[in-house]
Amino acid sequence: MNVKLIEANDEDLELIMAWRSNELIYRFFAKQKAPLSWEEHFNFWTHRKDRIDWMIVLEDEKTKDRKVGTANVSELNTPYPTLGLLIGEIPLWSKGVGTTALLKVLDYLKSKGYEGAKGWVDEKNLASQRFNDKCGLKRDKNQDIADKIKYVIKF
Amino acid sequence: MNVKLIEANDEDLELIMAWRSNELIYRFFAKQKAPLSWEEHFNFWTHRKDRIDWMIVLEDEKTKDRKVGTANVSELNTPYPTLGLLIGEIPLWSKGVGTTALLKVLDYLKSKGYEGAKGWVDEKNLASQRFNDKCGLKRDKNQDIADKIKYVIKF
Numbered sequence: 001m002n003v004k005l006i007e008a009n010d011e012d013l014e015l016i017m018a019w020r021s022n023e024l025i026y027r028f029f030a031k032q033k034a035p036l037s038w039e040e041h042f043n044f045w046t047h048r049k050d051r052i053d054w055m056i057v058l059e060d061e062k063t064k065d066r067k068v069g070t071a072n073v074s075e076l077n078t079p080y081p082t083l084g085l086l087i088g089e090i091p092l093w094s095k096g097v098g099t100t101a102l103l104k105v106l107d108y109l110k111s112k113g114y115e116g117a118k119g120w121v122d123e124k125n126l127a128s129q130r131f132n133d134k135c136g137l138k139r140d141k142n143q144d145i146a147d148k149i150k151y152v153i154k155f
Numbered sequence: 156m157n158v159k160l161i162e163a164n165d166e167d168l169e170l171i172m173a174w175r176s177n178e179l180i181y182r183f184f185a186k187q188k189a190p191l192s193w194e195e196h197f198n199f200w201t202h203r204k205d206r207i208d209w210m211i212v213l214e215d216e217k218t219k220d221r222k223v224g225t226a227n228v229s230e231l232n233t234p235y236p237t238l239g240l241l242i243g244e245i246p247l248w249s250k251g252v253g254t255t256a257l258l259k260v261l262d263y264l265k266s267k268g269y270e271g272a273k274g275w276v277d278e279k280n281l282a283s284q285r286f287n288d289k290c291g292l293k294r295d296k297n298q299d300i301a302d303k304i305k306y307v308i309k310f
Binding site: 010013014015017018019021022023024035036037038039042060063064066067068088089090091092 | 165168169170172173174176177178179190191192193194197215218219221222223243244245246247
């Protein structure tokens with residue numbers, strides 16, 4: 001499974017929005033209860049700070065390399081940035097693409113000298129909890145957001 | 156509402172797949188009952204014949220021009236090619252983008268000397284039926300597919 005992270009740019013916005021507008025994906029997002037609007041999405045994108053977004057590219061010799069999801073780190077101005085990741089190509093869930101991508105994100109943060117990383121998962125989202133457990137993230141003692149499980153990893 | 160049609164290419168496949176994998180969009184497709192698989196989508200794409208696919212691009216000076224849907228004509232080897240159209244950016248439904256795009260597709264077919272065009276709409280899909288009625292398509296006397304309404308337009 002060859003996976004690359006390529007920094008996202010304006011040309012990727014429609015694809016990211018299409019993924020985030022799928023109920024199978026947004027049903028676990030804290031605030032979003034409907035497909036995204038372009039204005040909301042574009043506004044978020046142009047105002048984001050201390051954050052990197054990547055496209056997760058799956059290499060595929062039989063067909064073509066393709067974008068299958070997106071990963072991000074935010075709060076890059078803190079010692080424990082926040083992780084975010086989604087696999088937009090739904091039939092690829094649980095096939096290891098997310099794991100490979102997340103390990104690359106963690107490697108990036110390590111290489112930049114961060115102390116660790118953190119993330120939150122909806123308490124109903126058992127698949128993401130299994131994913132975080134498998135990737136070596138630990139449930140934090142300090143659970144600070146209702147209905148969410150906080151994870152932390154120390155490098 | 157400035158809308159352009161740009162012929163789709165391999166780089167658009169992920170976005171088209173993401174739209175077609177949204178239940179709000181595929182629920183009226185005859186055969187599809189779940190998100191598309193890449194292999195199925197890529198196989199369809201590379202084997203299509205007598206067909207053109209366009210990306211529907213909405214010009215937007217305030218943010219950026221963006222891809223909001225896809226239109227196609229198939230059976231281009233017949234006098235009445237088959238129309239297909241979807242607006243992938245769901246909050247744009249019923250805002251006139253599809254109408255403008257379909258009129259451009261019909262202009263294209265006229266300019267190429269076709270006699271007309273046809274299309275089918277799920278009988279539960281009232282929005283698409285209103286759309287077709289508004290665009291000047293007529294319900295055909297010969298209703299040939301179960302649970303579908305056949306439309307025809309003569310140039």
